[in-house]
Amino acid sequence: MWKLCCTAFGVAVLAAPGVAHAQHAPLVVELKASHGYSVGTVTFRETMGGKLNIHIELINMPPGKHAVHIHENPVCDAPDFKTSGAHFNPDGRQHGTENPLGHHRGDLPENIFVDDSRTGEASITVDYLSVVKDAPDSILGTSIIIHELADDMKTDPTGNSGNRIACGVITEPALQP
Numbered sequence: 001m002w003k004l005c006c007t008a009f010g011v012a013v014l015a016a017p018g019v020a021h022a023q024h025a026p027l028v029v030e031l032k033a034s035h036g037y038s039v040g041t042v043t044f045r046e047t048m049g050g051k052l053n054i055h056i057e058l059i060n061m062p063p064g065k066h067a068v069h070i071h072e073n074p075v076c077d078a079p080d081f082k083t084s085g086a087h088f089n090p091d092g093r094q095h096g097t098e099n100p101l102g103h104h105r106g107d108l109p110e111n112i113f114v115d116d117s118r119t120g121e122a123s124i125t126v127d128y129l130s131v132v133k134d135a136p137d138s139i140l141g142t143s144i145i146i147h148e149l150a151d152d153m154k155t156d157p158t159g160n161s162g163n164r165i166a167c168g169v170i171t172e173p174a175l176q177p
């Protein structure tokens with residue numbers, strides 16, 4: 001059975017116990033824009049090889065390329081989402097997957113493209129993040145942010161990605177009421 005539950009923040013989480021060969025159930029986080037309405041979801045899946053797949057689906061978003069980052073605080077206060085803090089950066093590095101002094105663990109190597117129908121989809125797999133509780137690279141207790149502009153992948157500290165336009169809190173399903 002699929003189980004849908006919602007937190008006080010309105011974050012929906014789908015838990016699918018017993019999925020064949022999956023060690024952990026996928027974690028689904030709802031994204032909300034500055035106006036407070038849902039603009040899509042992010043599904044985090046641990047892969048067989050110990051990596052993390054981040055699948056993002058956006059609706060009703062401005063066309064163009066947008067940066068996607070993991071930010072340090074599990075907070076999404078509209079409209080500017082500033083309380084989500086800086087990029088998740090436990091290693092004290094600079095910004096950008098193409099920066100020799102980088103990168104933040106919260107940086108992702110791709111932007112998401114939103115087309116003229118205002119929808120977008122991206123599937124990004126990285127080996128430096130996890131949604132497993134207590135893992136050293138766990139991002140449970142952080143947030144995921146979509147920015148207004150593309151990430152140039154090298155300019156510290158934000159990749160020139162502009163304002164924060166959507167946000168979702170990444171929390172452990174077991175802690176959700």
Ligand SMILES: [Cu+2]
Nearest residue numbers: 069087145147
């Ligand atoms: Cu960011």
